[in-house]
Every structure is written in C-alpha cells, then in structure tokens.
Amino acid sequence: MLSQGVEEKLCIHSYSTLAIFQFYLILEPQGVELFHLELYDIRSIRKLCLFLTYCFKSLILKELTLLKNGQSRVLILHLITLAILFWPSVMWSQGDIGDSKVGLTASLDRESARLGSIVVLTLDYLLPEGGRLPEKVEIKGLQGLTIVGREVEPDQIRIKLMVDRLGSWESGPLLLSYLNEQGQEETLKADPVSLTVLSNLDEKPEEAQLRPIQGIINTKALWLKYVAWGAGLLCVLVAIAGFLWWRKRRDIKSVSAEVVEPPHVRARREIEELEAQGLFEKGYVKGFYFRFSEILRQYLASLRGFPAGEFTTQEIALCINREEDRRLLSLLRDADLVKFADAVPASCKKEDEVKAALSYIRETSENDERSKLKAEG
Numbered sequence: 001m002l003s004q005g006v007e008e009k010l011c012i013h014s015y016s017t018l019a020i021f022q023f024y025l026i027l028e029p030q031g032v033e034l035f036h037l038e039l040y041d042i043r044s045i046r047k048l049c050l051f052l053t054y055c056f057k058s059l060i061l062k063e064l065t066l067l068k069n070g071q072s073r074v075l076i077l078h079l080i081t082l083a084i085l086f087w088p089s090v091m092w093s094q095g096d097i098g099d100s101k102v103g104l105t106a107s108l109d110r111e112s113a114r115l116g117s118i119v120v121l122t123l124d125y126l127l128p129e130g131g132r133l134p135e136k137v138e139i140k141g142l143q144g145l146t147i148v149g150r151e152v153e154p155d156q157i158r159i160k161l162m163v164d165r166l167g168s169w170e171s172g173p174l175l176l177s178y179l180n181e182q183g184q185e186e187t188l189k190a191d192p193v194s195l196t197v198l199s200n201l202d203e204k205p206e207e208a209q210l211r212p213i214q215g216i217i218n219t220k221a222l223w224l225k226y227v228a229w230g231a232g233l234l235c236v237l238v239a240i241a242g243f244l245w246w247r248k249r250r251d252i253k254s255v256s257a258e259v260v261e262p263p264h265v266r267a268r269r270e271i272e273e274l275e276a277q278g279l280f281e282k283g284y285v286k287g288f289y290f291r292f293s294e295i296l297r298q299y300l301a302s303l304r305g306f307p308a309g310e311f312t313t314q315e316i317a318l319c320i321n322r323e324e325d326r327r328l329l330s331l332l333r334d335a336d337l338v339k340f341a342d343a344v345p346a347s348c349k350k351e352d353e354v355k356a357a358l359s360y361i362r363e364t365s366e367n368d369e370r371s372k373l374k375a376e377g
Contacts, residue, residue, distance in 0.1 A: 130181030170194035264365035
C-alpha cells in the first residue's frame with residue numbers, strides 16, 4: 001500500500017498529464033507529434049483517447065477511497081476536474097468532433113513551387129459506414145494538370161503533380177467517386193487547390209542571362225549533298241537487277257522449249273511409269289484408273305485441240321469426229337465404271353486395256369506425223 005502523500009502526488013501527476021494532452025488535442029490535433037507519436041489521422045487519436053480513458057480509471061478508484069474515508073468535498077472537486085478533463089476524450093472517442101465527419105479535404109505540401117518541380121496533393125477522405133472505393137479510383141478536377149504518380153492508402157490519397165506552367169496553377173473542384181453500402185456510385189467534394197508558380201530566373205528575370213546548353217546546331221542536313229550520288233547508284237542497281245531478271249527469263253524459256261516432249265512420247269512415258277508403280281497389284285484399283293483415264297484425256301486434248309480433261313466421257317464422244325478416236329471411248333467408259341461404280345476388273349483385262357491405250361497412242365502419233373508431212377509437201 002502506498003502512503004497517502006504518495007497517492008496524492010500520483011493523482012496530481014495523472015491530472016497534469018491528462019490536462020497537457022487534452023490541451024494539444026484541442027488546439028492542434030497534430031500536436032501529438034510533440035510526444036513523438038506517429039499519429040496522423042483522427043481515428044488513431046480517438047483510439048489513444050480511449051486508451052487514456054482506460055488508464056485513468058484508476059483515478060475513479062481513488063475517488064471511491066476518498067468517499068469511504070468521508071472526504072466528500074475533495075471527492076466533489078476531483079469529480080468536477082475529471083469531468084472537465086475527460087470530456088474531450090469522450091467526444092473524440094465517439095466521433096463527435098467535426099473533423100471526423102464524412103467528407104474530403106485537399107491540401108498541397110507547399111504554397112509555392114518553381115517551374116518544373118513536383119508537388120504532392122494530399123486527399124484525406126472519410127467514407128460513410130459501408131462505403132468503399134472502386135478498384136479504379138477516379139478523381140475529377142485535375143484536368144490540365146500533369147500527374148506523375150499516385151498512392152492510394154486507407155483514408156488518404158497522395159498524388160504527385162508536376163508544375164509545368166507559369167502564371168495560374170490551380171485545380172478545379174475535386175471530386176472523389178466511391179460506392180455506398182448498396183453499391184451505388186456517389187462522390188465526395190473538396191475545394192480547389194492552388195499554388196504560386198515561381199520563375200526559375202529568380203526575382204529579377206530581366207537581369208538574368210540565358211546561356212545555350214550546347215553549341216549552335218547546323219540546320220542543313222548533311223545527307224542532302226549525297227542524294228544525287230545515292231539516286232545514281234540506285235538507278236544502276238535497278239538496271240543491273242532488270243538485266244539479270246530478263247536474262248533469267250530468257251534462259252527459262254529456252255530451256256522449256258528444249259525439254260518439251262511430244263504428246264505421244266509423254267503419254268507413253270506416263271503410262272509406263274504408272275505400270276511401274278504397281279497400284280493395281282497393290283489393291284489401289286481406283287487410283288490406277290483415275291490416273292490412267294487422266295493420261296488418256298490429256299493426250300486426246302493435245303492431239304485434237306479441245307479440253308478433254310475438263311469434259312465428261314459423254315461430252316468427249318460428241319466432240320470426236322474420227323473413227324480411230326472412238327477406240328479410246330471404250331477405254332474411258334471402262335475407267336468410269338471403276339471410278340464411279342466401284343467395278344473391279346480382272347488383272348488380264350487391265351493388261352489388255354493398257355496395251356490398247358499404247359496401241360492407240362502409237363497409231364495416232366504415226367498418223368499425225370504423216371498428216372504433217374503431207375501438209376508440208
């Protein structure tokens with residue numbers, strides 16, 4: 001147990017500490033920094049007040065002791081003092097101070113800045129119960145100002161702005177959009193902010209001397225004198241490329257003219273190559289007859305001068321005027337049965353049809369050569 005004198009001194013020190021804290025709290029909210037407390041928002045200060053209220057409950061116990069001892073006058077004096085000292089703390093803890101109302105306040109970190117410097121705009125906001133900021137925070141009123149950075153924190157937004165204009169530097173009315181408890185969009189509004197833009201030429205710009213940061217740059221492009229040479233070189237390259245292209249085309253045409261085979265030679269060679277592949281013997285009957293019919297049609301087209309490869313067998317029959325060509329129609333019709341009616345001829349019949357096709361090619365080629373010789377004679 002402490003002696004009565006010690007307890008009285010403890011009470012005096014407690015009252016003094018609470019009174020000093022309430023004095024800074026009422027006159028200057030940021031005054032708590034004098035106590036080296038890192039508190040910058042109203043909610044934190046209210047929490048501290050609640051903490052002090054809890055700590056000073058011991059004073060009430062002291063008053064109860066005085067009441068038991070019959071010191072009623074001292075008790076009444078202490079109770080009046082406690083009511084005066086604790087009233088601001090209770091008001092802060094319940095949020096009845098005007099600064100804790102829902103709203104938005106804006107402030108700059110300085111009143112003036114030089115051209116090209118960065119200033120920080122601080123937006124302190126308090127949303128209603130259940131309110132929240134959207135994922136993409138939208139702040140209106142900064143149109144025309146250059147934003148270089150932004151930090152969004154609970155109850156505070158800091159925006160870095162560049163001072164890039166002389167004269168008036170002022171924002172419009174600042175609007176912060178948020179979502180209420182029902183998810184509907186609402187806004188908080190703050191007054192515009194402004195600052196004085198200082199010139200980088202100090203207080204007497206008329207006496208300042210501007211110096212170039214580098215030597216005078218020649219505005220005439222150096223490459224202009226090489227344009228004529230470049231154009232001439234380009235013309236020479238184009239001429240060389242054109243000559244090489246023409247020569248290559250001529251060589252291709254001459255080689256093509258040399259390697260072109262007569263129709264009957266090409267048809268005979270293609271039939272022999274088809275036979276050598278052994279498609280019929282391997283079971284690819286349709287594949288064999290598709291290719292066999294195509295070779296005969298191409299030969300007939302080159303021989304008689306009409307597109308037999310694009311005609312049906314019936315259309316080919318209407319275009320044939322020579323009796324020897326009608327031998328080919330039976331081969332084409334048999335091939336159509338295999339291609340479209342899934343007929344499967346015997347191996348011996350296939351051999352007979354190949355021999356008949358080669359015989360037709362040999363006879364028509366000889367007749368064609370005799371016709372050419374008669375025409376020339």
